[in-house]
Amino acid sequence: MLESKIPEGPLQEKWRNYQLKSQLINPANKKRLKVIVVGSGLAGAGAAATLGEMGYEVLCFCYQDSARRAHSVAAQGGINAAKNYQHDGDSVMRMFYDTLKGGDFRSREANVFRLAELSAPLIDHYVQQGVPFAREYGGVLVNRSFGGVQVQRTFYARGQTGQQLLLAAYSQLYKMKRAKKVRMFPRHEMMDMVIIQGKAKGIIVRDLVSGQLKRFAADAVVLATGGYSRVFRLSTLAIGCNGSAIWKAHKRGAYFAAPSFTQIHPTALPQTSEAQSKLTLMSESLRNDGRIWVPKAKDDPRKANAIPEEERDYYLERRYPSFGNLAPRDIASRAAKERIDAGYGVGRLQNAVYLDFKHAIAHFGLETIQDRYGNLFKMYKKITGVDAYREPMQISPAAHFSMGGLWVDYELMTTIPGLYAIAECNFSDHGANRLGANSLLQASIDGYFILPNTINTYLADALHEDHPSTAHPEFIKVEQEVKAQIKNLLSIKGTKTVDHFHRELGKVMWQSCAMSRNHNGLKKAISEIEHIKAKFWTEVNVTGGDKEMNPELEKALRLADFLELGLLMCTDALQREESCGAHFREEFQTPEGEALRKDEMYSYVSAWEYNAGNFKLHKEPLVFEYAQPTIRSYK
Amino acid sequence: MKVVFKIWRQDSQKHQGGFERYPIEGLTEDMSFLEALDHLNERLVLQNQKTIAYEYDCREGICGQCGIFINGRAHGPHNNITTCQLHMRSFQDGETIVVEPWRATAFPVIKDLVVDRSALDRIIEKGGYISAKTGTAAESNAILIPKDIADKAMDAAACIGCGACVATCKNASAALFTSAKINHLNNLPQGKPEAAQRVLQMTKQMQLENFGNCTFTGACEVECPENISIINIAEMNARRAKAKWLGR
Ligand SMILES: Cc1cc2nc3c(=O)[nH]c(=O)nc-3n(C[C@H](O)[C@H](O)[C@H](O)COP(=O)(O)OP(=O)(O)OC[C@H]3O[C@@H](n4cnc5c(N)ncnc54)[C@H](O)[C@@H]3O)c2cc1C
Ligand code: SF4
Ligand code: FES
Numbered sequence: 001m002l003e004s005k006i007p008e009g010p011l012q013e014k015w016r017n018y019q020l021k022s023q024l025i026n027p028a029n030k031k032r033l034k035v036i037v038v039g040s041g042l043a044g045a046g047a048a049a050t051l052g053e054m055g056y057e058v059l060c061f062c063y064q065d066s067a068r069r070a071h072s073v074a075a076q077g078g079i080n081a082a083k084n085y086q087h088d089g090d091s092v093m094r095m096f097y098d099t100l101k102g103g104d105f106r107s108r109e110a111n112v113f114r115l116a117e118l119s120a121p122l123i124d125h126y127v128q129q130g131v132p133f134a135r136e137y138g139g140v141l142v143n144r145s146f147g148g149v150q151v152q153r154t155f156y157a158r159g160q161t162g163q164q165l166l167l168a169a170y171s172q173l174y175k176m177k178r179a180k181k182v183r184m185f186p187r188h189e190m191m192d193m194v195i196i197q198g199k200a201k202g203i204i205v206r207d208l209v210s211g212q213l214k215r216f217a218a219d220a221v222v223l224a225t226g227g228y229s230r231v232f233r234l235s236t237l238a239i240g241c242n243g244s245a246i247w248k249a250h251k252r253g254a255y256f257a258a259p260s261f262t263q264i265h266p267t268a269l270p271q272t273s274e275a276q277s278k279l280t281l282m283s284e285s286l287r288n289d290g291r292i293w294v295p296k297a298k299d300d301p302r303k304a305n306a307i308p309e310e311e312r313d314y315y316l317e318r319r320y321p322s323f324g325n326l327a328p329r330d331i332a333s334r335a336a337k338e339r340i341d342a343g344y345g346v347g348r349l350q351n352a353v354y355l356d357f358k359h360a361i362a363h364f365g366l367e368t369i370q371d372r373y374g375n376l377f378k379m380y381k382k383i384t385g386v387d388a389y390r391e392p393m394q395i396s397p398a399a400h401f402s403m404g405g406l407w408v409d410y411e412l413m414t415t416i417p418g419l420y421a422i423a424e425c426n427f428s429d430h431g432a433n434r435l436g437a438n439s440l441l442q443a444s445i446d447g448y449f450i451l452p453n454t455i456n457t458y459l460a461d462a463l464h465e466d467h468p469s470t471a472h473p474e475f476i477k478v479e480q481e482v483k484a485q486i487k488n489l490l491s492i493k494g495t496k497t498v499d500h501f502h503r504e505l506g507k508v509m510w511q512s513c514a515m516s517r518n519h520n521g522l523k524k525a526i527s528e529i530e531h532i533k534a535k536f537w538t539e540v541n542v543t544g545g546d547k548e549m550n551p552e553l554e555k556a557l558r559l560a561d562f563l564e565l566g567l568l569m570c571t572d573a574l575q576r577e578e579s580c581g582a583h584f585r586e587e588f589q590t591p592e593g594e595a596l597r598k599d600e601m602y603s604y605v606s607a608w609e610y611n612a613g614n615f616k617l618h619k620e621p622l623v624f625e626y627a628q629p630t631i632r633s634y635k
Numbered sequence: 636m637k638v639v640f641k642i643w644r645q646d647s648q649k650h651q652g653g654f655e656r657y658p659i660e661g662l663t664e665d666m667s668f669l670e671a672l673d674h675l676n677e678r679l680v681l682q683n684q685k686t687i688a689y690e691y692d693c694r695e696g697i698c699g700q701c702g703i704f705i706n707g708r709a710h711g712p713h714n715n716i717t718t719c720q721l722h723m724r725s726f727q728d729g730e731t732i733v734v735e736p737w738r739a740t741a742f743p744v745i746k747d748l749v750v751d752r753s754a755l756d757r758i759i760e761k762g763g764y765i766s767a768k769t770g771t772a773a774e775s776n777a778i779l780i781p782k783d784i785a786d787k788a789m790d791a792a793a794c795i796g797c798g799a800c801v802a803t804c805k806n807a808s809a810a811l812f813t814s815a816k817i818n819h820l821n822n823l824p825q826g827k828p829e830a831a832q833r834v835l836q837m838t839k840q841m842q843l844e845n846f847g848n849c850t851f852t853g854a855c856e857v858e859c860p861e862n863i864s865i866i867n868i869a870e871m872n873a874r875r876a877k878a879k880w881l882g883r
Contacts, residue, residue: 050769065690066756068796069698085776121772128772130765130825132789139779158789163697167792171764178760186753209745238692272665275674278694379696382720384665448769497677544685548647549746552676552686 002255002607002620005409006110011096011626015114018410019453023460030055033459034218034467036203037061038190038245041070042162042440043423044224045169046447052181054452056459059216060173060182061205063189063240063554068170071226071238072443075162076283077146078154079440081119086143090151092116097627098149099438102328103403103431104581104597105629106258106605108622110410115429115438118445123155125448129168133157146284146436154437159283159375165440169447188214189554190245191482193221193252193419194468194475200419201468204479208554211547213479215470219462220418220455223249224447227402227424229262231562231569232514233506235399236268236281242558243565246406246425250568254414255607255618257407257427259565260573263434263582264515266332268398269383270352274503279398280383282355283376284436287325287332289360289369290393292316294344294353304346304354304392315339320635330433330515330582330595333397337515338593340396352394361389397515401439403430403582404572407607407620411454412446415607418458422446427605432581486546489556494539498555501536505529505559505566513570518586522574526567533563568608571615578602581632599629636662636723639731640675642687648743654733664724668711669694669701671723672734689748694719696860699795702802703748704735709799709858717797717860737798739807740845752798754844755812761840762833763816765825778824785823792819793861800855800863806847811855813841814871815863821874831878838875 007018025033033056037048040062048060062070082095095116100107123141127133133155134142143152157164176182187208194202194217202217228243229235250256267286268279293312300307316335317324327335336353345351361369366389370377380388406414406421408428413420423443430438469475512525536559544550579588579595580602588596604619637660645652659675666674669691676686691701701718705711711721726732734748742750792815800811817834820826826833849868856865877883 046769053768064692064698064700065752066796068756069692069700071693071698073698073795074693074695083775124772124775125769127775127778128765128767128825130788130820130823132785132792132819132823135780135782135785137782139781140776158793160697160793163795164789164792171759172769174756174760175764175766238698239694240692273663275663275666275670277667277670277673280695382716383722385722385724452769493683495681497680499673499677541680541683543680543683549688549749550686551688552680 002407002415002618003409004108004620005411006108007410011109011113014110015117022453023457025456025460025463027055029463031057033057033463034059035455036216036218036221037224038203038222039070039224039226040067040170040173040184041224041226041423042072042166042169042443043447044070044222045166045173046444047222047224047422047451048182049169049172049176050448050452051455052176052179058176058182059185059218061185061188061190063187063208065186067173067184067186068167070166071241072166072440073163074238075440076159076281077285078144078156078161078437079165079444080146080153080435080437081123081155081441082116082153083120083123085141086152088151090153094151095119095153099429099435100431100627101630101632102435103433104595104632105431105599105603105624106580106622107429107431108605109624109626111428114450115442115445118449119441122441122444122448126165126168129172131157131164131168149435162440165444190248191557192248192478194478195252195416196468196472196474199417202470202475204475204482209549211545211550213482215475215479217468217470217475219459219467220420222420222422222451222455223406223425224422225425228565229399229402231505231566232399232509233502234271234276234279234510236265236279239277242561244558244561246421247561247565249406249414249416249419251610252416253610254416254419254421255407255609256404256568257605257607258404258432258572259608260513260569260576261403261432261582262399262514263329263401263403264333264397265400266329266336266397267355267395268400270347270349270394270396272348281398281400282380282393282395284329286355286373286376289364289372290325290355290357291359292325292353292355294339294346298343304356313339313344322635328433329436330584334515334584336397347394352396354392355395356392357388358392399510399514401434403427403432403434407605411457412451413454413458418462420451420455422451432583486553486557489540489542489553489560490546492538492540492542494541496539496541498540498542498552498559501532501540502559502562504532505563508532509566509569513566513573516584516586517573519574522570525570526574529563529566529570536560536563568615572606572608575617576602576606595632597629597631603629636664636728638662638726638729640672640734641731642734642747643736644687644747645744647746652744662723664722666723667694667719668705668721668723669719687748688746691719696720697795699797702737702797702799704737704802706733709737709803710860714857715860715862717795737802739801741807741809742798742801754846755796755798755809757844758809758813758837758840759816761836762829763820763837765820766829780824788819788822791815791822791863791867794863795861797860799858799860801846803854803858804847805852805854806850808849809841809844809846810849810868810871811859811863811865813837814867817871817874818867830874831883834871834874834878838871
């Protein structure tokens with residue numbers, strides 16, 4: 001039975017009620033409790049610093065050489081908060097509704113409300129920590145609007161919001177490191193979980209410099225390991241982003257919710273070669289002034305500028321006259337895919353669409369456009385060598401964000417007692433589609449505000465239990481298993497590279513489990529992934545040893561987990577016979593080609609149990625008391 | 636496209652390092668420099684050889700983890716970009732490209748092109764933050780911050796901590812990096828209460844970590860991917876003098 005632990009009382013009172021009833025631990029006792037935080041991105045760094053301030057002994061891990069490099073750093077656009085500084089009618093209630101609707105009514109009301117409720121104090125918190133948010137001349141904070149909403153509630157720091165928030169969290173983390181309340185372990189990757197008598201008691205990590213395996217025990221474990229969209233290989237994520245920590249937790253008993261809900265971002269740079277390792281995101285803000293089109297004729301060989309107006313198909317404006325080029329991400333991505341698949345794609349690999357500023361430049365003048373997007377045009381030129389003031393940009397959809405993740409209750413605890421999952425690696429607030437600028441928010445409040453409150457309830461009991469020791473047989477057993485897996489990988493000595501298999505997996509996932517999915521495609525994908533997995537375990541070659549820095553081995557270990565995670569994602573997408581948000585099943589669409597939700601049958605969160613690889617579905621019914629599910633229309 | 640990579644190989648801090656030559660074909664101009672190295676690594680695996688270790692994560696110029704000395708320049712032939720933003724079209728077909736790690740006493744080599752930059756974190760640890768606990772903040776707009784001050788703080792705050800400034804400096808000074816953080820925080824009203832402590836402790840740590848002294852050659856700002864200006868160093872020095880003599 002999935003117990004979501006939603007507190008009683010009206011929506012507006014739930015979080016307060018929760019806090020009133022939650023247990024407190026006196027400072028002297030907190031010192032005796034140890035918490036492991038895996039990940040030091042926005043969520044992990046915020047959590048570790050705050051837990052340290054509260055008096056717990058904290059151990060924090062990340063795979064990069066410093067906490068400052070976590071992929072939160074790459075967020076450009078901004079962070080939402082219901083401050084109503086613009087006096088445009090924003091409120092917590094409106095933000096709650098926008099988020100719930102944006103997620104196509106596949107998230108828990110109480111969680112979403114709390115997200116909106118804690119957004120305003122979060123901005124105060126960041127200002128206090130020294131985040132240089134954009135200001136008006138008079139000194140007050142500036143806002144802008146973002147996709148899918150009609151108010152201006154997005155706060156930003158130039159095009160580097162994620163960087164500035166992360167640096168604030170990182171600086172607080174190192175402040176607590178100096179205070180000796182947090183021990184920081186950079187270049188350490190979590191390899192597995194240790195569960196003792198049903199409770200999370202520690203982790204096994206690999207020191208990425210020496211290659212040594214190490215055991216760490218604690219009274220509770222928090223995972224804050226970010227998104228897993230690198231399962232597609234090509235994505236807007238960092239190369240090291242992985243699903244390994246949550247996958248290992250899943251295999252040890254934590255349920256995995258909505259694994260297949262993946263956001264595909266419409267405005268990334270297209271893939272240009274097989275060797276490509278990453279797709280760079282171009283900010284969504286470009287869609288405010290750029291017009292998206294493809295030629296009306298298939299395989300049109302002409303250059304963009306040589307194609308006259310009447311031979312261009314502005315397909316978003318055609319299909320969604322009221323939102324046009326600003327249609328939400330899932331819709332814009334799907335529409336691009338539709339045109340590309342139909343043979344109208346542009347670019348050398350015919351896998352892109354045009355984003356054209358010709359009209360905007362004619363209308364507003366070059367200077368205005370330079371002022372608005374100068375840095376983005378510069379970045380475009382750096383990467384492609386093309387001047388987008390003269391010819392249209394080529395853009396293409398790319399895997400971007402994982403709505404899915406470990407199932408958590410209102411306290412952000414997984415189905416394993418003592419194991420928490422926060423931010424992008426959990427499934428909680430975004431439902432089937434995330435609104436822009438809401439995930440920096442979720443990462444921050446999970447780490448700073450929610451977890452440091454809810455974890456006390458569990459730790460208050462843990463106080464009376466034995467503190468776990470790394471000498472416990474379970475630690476030894478799990479470490480042996482990790483060692484065996486590594487040895488196994490190194491001994492295959494096949495004829496193919498890790499990247500070869502990752503490319504294969506990525507192709508299957510992109511073809512069958514991305515923007516649009518269907519029964520047959522998913523069935524086929526599952527058998528193809530099984531095949532790739534089998535080949536991987538017999539034909540991969542991982543050179544170098546285990547007792548040294550070995551990036552090839554790191555990649556192989558991450559890919560081994562992605563291969564299994566890919567299977568679960570396809571299984572999940574296959575099971576959900578409806579379309580909702582980013583999950584578009586071709587069999588379930590309206591005559592106009594829009595997503596067809598089936599609330600009577602699928603108004604639940606899918607939470608999968610590993611069950612020795614025979615994934616077993618559990619359902620958490622979604623109850624809507626305050627917002628009635630409606631059809632999401634952007635026509 | 637084909638090139639010859641002349642790459643520094645070093646097994647660990649304890650081992651001696653040296654250059655090895657790797658001729659490689661099958662590259663394209665729109666490959667990034669790191670993708671060309673990936674390509675080389677895949678070839679090495681197929682020949683059963685150990686891959687070359689180098690650093691990266693975001694591959695979009697913001698995490699600061701990449702950093703290679705290429706043909707004698709930090710982050711390669713262009714000004715103000717990161718290694719991951721460099722593309723093969725910046726090189727000639729058939730060219731020999733010399734590839735080395737960052738070199739500085741404070742950045743020991745871990746393996747091949749990977750160095751240990753934790754000294755930069757330790758400088759931050761000595762005051763690159765505002766001491767305020769979670770839960771104690773006042774309403775944001777209660778303290779107004781003029782746009783020019785916020786912009787100036789943001790200019791400095793943009794530093795990605797890559798260490799190119801150190802790598803390119805003949806003195807291996809970390810002055811640009813340190814001054815960027817100090818000026819980010821000391822310009823803001825929230826950073827003022829700890830301003831003097833911050834500048835004194837962070838600059839002291841800079842010396843303890845064996846970074847050299849800044850002699851204002853200006854080499855750093857040419858390579859800095861975030862265009863951090865050396866004016867920041869002058870400002871830091873002024874702040875330091877003030878903190879030393881006036882205690883604020
Ligand atoms: C290009 C891009 C732009 C974005 N723009 C926006 C935006 O404008 N607004 C917005 O709200 N959201 C945006 N997002 C989404 C948002 O940035 C992320 O969802 C959020 O930052 C995730 O934070 P996190 O703390 O969960 O994970 P991360 O910041 O990714 O941190 C993960 C941490 O876990 C560690 N880790 C991972 N695996 C392991 C392991 N096995 N062992 C040990 N440590 C591990 C990593 O080292 C890292 O410290 C964007 C995302 C991308 C990719
Ligand atoms: S100042 Fe510039 S070069 Fe130096 S670490 Fe920061 S971003 Fe890199
Ligand atoms: S890889 Fe992140 S800045 Fe180059």
